[in-house]
Amino acid sequence: MIAVIGLLLGALAGIFLEPSVPTVLQPYLPIAVVAALDALFGALRAILDGTFDDRVFLVSFLSNVLVAALIVFLGDQLGVGSQLSTAVVVVLGIRIFSNAAAIRRHLFKA
């Protein structure tokens, strides 16, 4: 519940504060958001598996974001930024889908 409230509070803060993303962060924020979403779904799945651990969630969340940003940064330096971004998004998307499928199986047995 606190997590849901936190999500809503963050979204409301984003809506009302109207933050402008710093130019330095602009290439990394979308990938970081997708990575965080992946971590969130992973946490949800862990809750349903009964294996949720807050430390693991914290570490996986931060490491997901950092690794995704690092990959994009590396891709930009190598001149394959857009392709690597696409690759990261595809991989994270697949993970989100498989996590969502596991959650669905847990909750609906289908």
Added chain:
Amino acid sequence: MDVRDAPEPPRPRAGAWRRLARALAPRPTRGQLIAGVLCAILGFGLVAQVRETHADDLSSLSQDELVRLLDEVTKRTDSLEQQAVALRSQRADLVTGADSERAALEAAAKRATVQGILAGRLPAQGPGVRLVLTEPGPHLSATLLVDVLEELRNAGAEAIQIDRSRITASSYILDTADGVEIDGVALRAPYVWLVIGDPNTLVPALEMPGGALASVRGDGGGTNLETMKHVVVDAVREPPSDHYATPAPSPPADSSGD
């Protein structure tokens, strides 16, 4: 609780729902606080990114896409500039055409005016002389008047009017019992001539010894010649339309010099 969430929960499903509900139940544990903070960060970042994407399309594009976009814009600018050049030259052509057409129109109007004055179709004004011929004695003959007219024409008179009759190339003067008849209009002395032309030429031509006015005076007529800065020849005459003569095609330009 699980009954409300899932109406017919088999055992395993109930376990999953219960776990979910327990996880969602607000308890101020460290894990819940961490999850809340992380979710807040996620929500903030998500909204910020969505706003950024909606606010500015260009800043979210990669370098390749920006280069391609720039290329397209440059090409589009080039083609538009070419189009502008073509349209500008077309406009210049049209303006030139309109100018020459207007010049031709002005020339035609001027010619029409000159010819209208020559043909007596238009009233005219300008410097000239006013000549009054009286006949205290015998009638002045038409021949005398024609002499005066010829003298005026020789002196470069451009528009001539006797009383209310405009004198043109086809005008005639006939003797009648008590005067003359000009173009079918009977006139009697005194004859008032209004002549447009250079007075410095007209007056000496008329007053030439043995000239037209001398002949009139010799036949007993009176003459009164005065120079005027502004003569208005306002009698007009509609030239008869030609029945037989039509304009001949103009000769080719190269044969005109031969």
